[in-house]
Amino acid sequence: MARYLIRRTLFGVLVLIVVSLFTFIVFVKLPTQDPAIRLAGKHPSAQQLALIRHNLGLDRPIYVQYWNFARGLIPWPGFFLDPKVYYSWYNQVPVRTEIASRFPVTLVLTLGATVLWLLMGIPVGIMSATKRGSAMDRTAMVFALVGVSAPIFWLSLVLLYVFHFQLHIAPSTGIPEGMSLWQAVWSGIFVLPWISLAITNAAFYSRMVRGNLLETMGEDYIRTARAKGISERRVIYKHGLRGALTPVVTMLGLDVAFLLGGAIITESVFQLPGIGQYALNSLYTDDFPAVMGVTVVGAFFIVVANLAVDVVYAFLDPRVRYT
């Protein structure tokens, strides 16, 4: 197992390198405004521009520039997103600091939505599978289809329109100046964002749970369980669900990791100052170090989650053993 973990970790670092390289190349090729021009004041002289560019390291050869970024990939304190390189061109703040201060918002958004979609999706999936073909099942699956198909920006805007503008139940977008994250949560600012993120995923998970459970309930060991004379409830939950949920756990790990890297659309529509909004702003302002930083952080979460779900899977399914 130890050898497996080491191999996966090294592979994970390789993934980060590839991701960062790719991002770097894309950015180099994109026609962007020279950051020196933006940072300099009005009517900069050529000398001033040259000086700024030198400070930003833009006069070094490309591979040297990349090498500086690459060193910031090592997930070790002191190296990771090294502020000498990952320094925002836009607002003169180390990228790392900015991400760290925005992370709690994204975390709250992700966790709340996750709990909500699990509470909605899994019971619906179980109910649909056990009462397959019934009116409840068909209705639930139609809703699920709608939930999966509806684009998240549309869903967010519709929720905002109905619950804030028409019904005046939900608060407005954004977190007011000076309000702490806790206060924001208590005042319900996150409720609509949670719901809009949760609906799409709940729909997807309910369909997945339904499909997996239907398949599991057709297995031979379910027949054996019934032949033992145990209660139907136990057959479904202890025997059927146990097999059906392992793929769900895998998906969950990846979905959560993906959202931790920033729910860009939801954060934008609801004006939440999380990593997603930061990513979007950085792209608009061609703030390359910030873009790299956010990309690396997002990739890092996904790499870690990939490894975590594989390890968890080995615990859940005793037939799987890693060497």
Added chain:
Amino acid sequence: MAEPLLDVRNLRVWFPTDDGVVKAVDGVSFQVFPGQTLGIVGESGSGKSVSMLTTMGLVSHDQAIIEGEVIFQGQDLLKLPSDEMRTIRGNKMGMVFQDPMSSLHPFYKVGDQIVEAIRSHQDMSKRDAMDLAVDMLRRVGIPRPEERANQYPHEYSGGMRQRAMIAMALVLNPDLLIADEPTTALDVTVQAQILDLIDRLREEFNAAVVIITHDLGVVAEHCDEIQVMYAGRIVETGDARDIYYHAQHPYAWGLLQSIARMDQEMDRLRPIRGLPPSLIHVPSGCAFHPRCPYVMDVCKREVPELIPSNGHHASACHLSLAEKERIFREEVAQQA
């Protein structure tokens, strides 16, 4: 004669489907006595498994139209509410299935699965139940049972898994053990071991056993009574001697003749001509008539009754007893 442990009377199990009604079991009656081994023989689709699954209550009334009576220890199981049926299933009646790899839950340890069977019927602490489970594993011949109880099904060999399934079915000392193709998924050498095990346990536990199989070789040595099924009906019953040395039904003759023999010169195997019938469109009269080499007009019109010829040897065929004996003597006995 003692009271039968299991008395199935005129059982019909029909499954409605989009293509029509599948008459899986169509008027089956038989009895099993305490301490007896009954072998139910037939090809796939003959209704042998469905009749026993219905007896266990594993075919529900929403899935199938079920008629007739299944009287077990004086109670008609078909009329029991499902809660009461659950107290009998796994407790007084145990069932072992064909493929032990897929029949045991892959995520739970074998010992825990047996403990679950115990504790759903008896009030026992986990420790006591585990002791009982380990003891049962020992009795079915699994070495080092304390260690093995802590392992998962995929860590067992095929024969061991089947032994574990048998242990699980017998742990609560049921009066009836039903084994549905218990050896089909196993190697030949292991098959013999498992069948011997079932024999031994039947004596130790004083249980009655029903073995469902398509393999005549399996029933020959291990069954007191044999019942041959075709298209959802019983076509012949008798003890092993009756069936092997005095078979009376053309289908049974076909089965005996189709056995591959090492002690004879054979150029080709002798299968039964034709294909098994559709259970939706069962042939009129005797269901075997399209494939029968001795078919007569009456066979296409009238369903033959299961008529005893002597004692309990009975067959469902319109041929006269004299003709049956002649045909067996002249044609089947030479080749079988």
